[in-house]
Amino acid sequence: MSLVQLLKSHFLSHLFICYVFLVSGLIINLLQLCTLPLWLLNKQLARKVNCRFAYTVSSQLVAALEWWSGTECSLYTDPKSYPLYGKENAIVVLNHSFEIDFLCGWTFCERFGVLGSSKVLAKKELAYVPIIGWMWYFQEIVFCKRKWEEDRKTVTQSLQNLRDYPENYWFLLYCEGTRFTTEKHRISMQVAETKGLPKLKYHLLPRTKGFWVTVQNLRGTVAAVYDSTLNFRNNVMPTLLGILSGKKYHADLYVRRIPLDVIPEDESECADWLHKLYQEKDSFQDGYMQTGRYPGPIVSPPRRPWSLINWLFWSCLLLYPLGLLLAQLIISGSVMTILSTVVLCTAASVGVRWMIGQTEINRSSNYGSKTTRQNNN
Numbered sequence: 001m002s003l004v005q006l007l008k009s010h011f012l013s014h015l016f017i018c019y020v021f022l023v024s025g026l027i028i029n030l031l032q033l034c035t036l037p038l039w040l041l042n043k044q045l046a047r048k049v050n051c052r053f054a055y056t057v058s059s060q061l062v063a064a065l066e067w068w069s070g071t072e073c074s075l076y077t078d079p080k081s082y083p084l085y086g087k088e089n090a091i092v093v094l095n096h097s098f099e100i101d102f103l104c105g106w107t108f109c110e111r112f113g114v115l116g117s118s119k120v121l122a123k124k125e126l127a128y129v130p131i132i133g134w135m136w137y138f139q140e141i142v143f144c145k146r147k148w149e150e151d152r153k154t155v156t157q158s159l160q161n162l163r164d165y166p167e168n169y170w171f172l173l174y175c176e177g178t179r180f181t182t183e184k185h186r187i188s189m190q191v192a193e194t195k196g197l198p199k200l201k202y203h204l205l206p207r208t209k210g211f212w213v214t215v216q217n218l219r220g221t222v223a224a225v226y227d228s229t230l231n232f233r234n235n236v237m238p239t240l241l242g243i244l245s246g247k248k249y250h251a252d253l254y255v256r257r258i259p260l261d262v263i264p265e266d267e268s269e270c271a272d273w274l275h276k277l278y279q280e281k282d283s284f285q286d287g288y289m290q291t292g293r294y295p296g297p298i299v300s301p302p303r304r305p306w307s308l309i310n311w312l313f314w315s316c317l318l319l320y321p322l323g324l325l326l327a328q329l330i331i332s333g334s335v336m337t338i339l340s341t342v343v344l345c346t347a348a349s350v351g352v353r354w355m356i357g358q359t360e361i362n363r364s365s366n367y368g369s370k371t372t373r374q375n376n377n
């Protein structure tokens, strides 16, 4: 094992990365709270400031993927669409089968300069996750309870708020509504059968209401839907813990730009359109499984240094107080102080482990594991 590999897999390195993420994240949450009065005075400025704050937090996870683990991201797309990425608002429709699919999404956002302003239709539970969830509140992320009767009004309102957003953004929609598991797939294909829809092999049946409401409310401000299909080479199932341990993966993303005008306005026609899209996505997955690639050329955007620079900045800033604390701890020699520090560190480690757990498929909610809406979470 080389020295670099040893460093990447060492527990102390992970502890330091998590320390930087935790402390800088809480500082950013606090700074975001301080922008509240600015919302009243100059809303557009407050939004721009919050985009920068969000960037400093989410880009740390991107840095872990790009620079620490060295994971590569290839983009298969039409070269004519490529120059538009990052220059317009878009709705991104992505498959939801991997624990780090959101992180690969963020990585592409970073490479096209829309990371700080990126949006998602997220389950409400994520709003309570410290740092990321709290940051999302200021980033105007749209939350849903996955109960349409309640979501219809709140989601519509949150989407309407985005109509005058001052920065270009990508709005991510996981239309499957939950992560892929064999059991959820079985149930969802039963639903497909009762609806007379063709079976999907690699996707859950898409939920169409969120897509329709998003398209309708953002029409006129969003230029296109980016139909995106993600896969990892060699059939691996990457994890956030793997990234933290410096494990290198290779992501392949296939993106088709579809102008928003071609999407029907009528709800049931729009639903049919989305079902057809997922049937096409399924065939792309099938092709990938057989050939190991998607159709079309690879036009990958290069990684940029900013996520690394941001991480180095926070590490340098936070190394000094950490050193000071450790030195004082040793000098003091007080059993009580040492004990309380150990308790604090353990609590922080448990907290971070819980946050990482949010990304794990085996801790997925039971939404979609029944055809009814019982036992949602």
Ligand SMILES: CC/C=C\C/C=C\C/C=C\C/C=C\C/C=C\C/C=C\CCC(=O)SCCNC(=O)CCNC(=O)[C@H](O)C(C)(C)COP(=O)(O)OP(=O)(O)OC[C@H]1O[C@@H](n2cnc3c(N)ncnc32)[C@H](O)[C@@H]1OP(=O)(O)O
Residues within 6 Å of the ligand: 085, 092, 094, 102, 104, 105, 106, 108, 109, 118, 119, 120, 121, 122, 123, 126, 144, 145, 146, 147, 148, 149, 151, 170, 171, 172, 173, 174, 175, 176, 177, 178, 187, 188, 191, 204, 205, 206, 207, 208, 209, 210, 211, 226, 228, 255, 368, 369, 370, 371, 372
């Ligand atoms: C160039 C590069 C391009 C791209 C780069 C890629 C990506 C980067 C982009 C942006 C990155 C930004 C941010 C990423 C960061 C972090 C993201 C992390 C996580 C957040 C993700 C989530 O939280 S996913 C969960 C929440 N989201 C959703 O659920 C969205 C989809 N859901 C919907 O749209 C739903 O309709 C709803 C939530 C609005 C409402 O749900 P509800 O369940 O109440 O109602 P439905 O109408 O959907 O359900 C009832 C209908 O469904 C049928 N049914 C019943 N059981 C099932 C079943 N098991 N499977 C399928 N269907 C079922 C039922 O019959 C009903 O049918 P009807 O015909 O009556 O409608």
Ligand SMILES: CCCCCCCC/C=C\CCCCCCCC(=O)OC[C@@H](O)COP(=O)(O)O
Residues within 6 Å of the ligand: 017, 018, 021, 060, 061, 064, 099, 102, 123, 126, 129, 132, 174, 177, 178, 179, 244, 352, 355, 356, 358, 359, 363, 364, 365, 366, 367
């Ligand atoms: C710099 C490295 C720092 C390491 C420390 C990392 C700490 C953890 C960071 C972030 C954790 C929160 C990320 C939230 C994103 C979770 C995305 C997700 O996949 O949500 C699931 C949702 O779609 C569907 O849920 P279910 O399948 O129904 O359940």
